[in-house]
Amino acid sequence: MIVERIFISPARGAAQVERERIALRRGMGVVGDRNFGISKHPGQNLTLVEAEEIECFCAEQARAADLSLTRRNLVTRGVRLNDLVNAEFRIGDVTLRGVELCEPCVVLGSALAGESLAAPAVVKRWVGRGGLRVDVLGDGEIVRGAQVATDV
Secondary structure (H helix, E strand, O other): OEEEEEEEOOOOOOOOEEEOEEEEEOOOEEOOOOOOOOOOOOOEOEEEEEHHHHHHHHHHOOOOOOOOOOOOOEEEEOOOHHHHEOOEEEEOOEEEEEEEEOOOOHHHHHHHOEOOEOHHHHHHHHOOOOOEEEEEOOOEEEEOOOEEEOOO
16 A cells, blocks of 8 residues: 655646655645645545556556546555545555545546547546545655555
């Protein structure tokens, strides 16, 4: 159960930037990310998605696997994120709380749509598989390869 990839987007609509490590601040989120310090709704601090779900979607659509395509901050491997809703867990030295599923939106649908799958079908396909919205409960750093510990 690890963090396989880390991404931030410095501004709304900006390309994602891959990082080896990110700094997190309690209640604020990822330093340098477009959502840092924004609290319009719970779980806006950090988003996670399972590498396995991305790979499955790409295989279904005969696309090259691209772990950045969902625009989530962390791509995990070996952990079922849906099980972490309403649970505290750790990644590295950072304590987090799973708030809600990160359900797909029109932006994701449009970004992943193609000849064989229209945007509404993309959204439907990703329901329940789009990842997890998380609140950051303490300051710290997450590095690529960090363990996801669910026994907090």
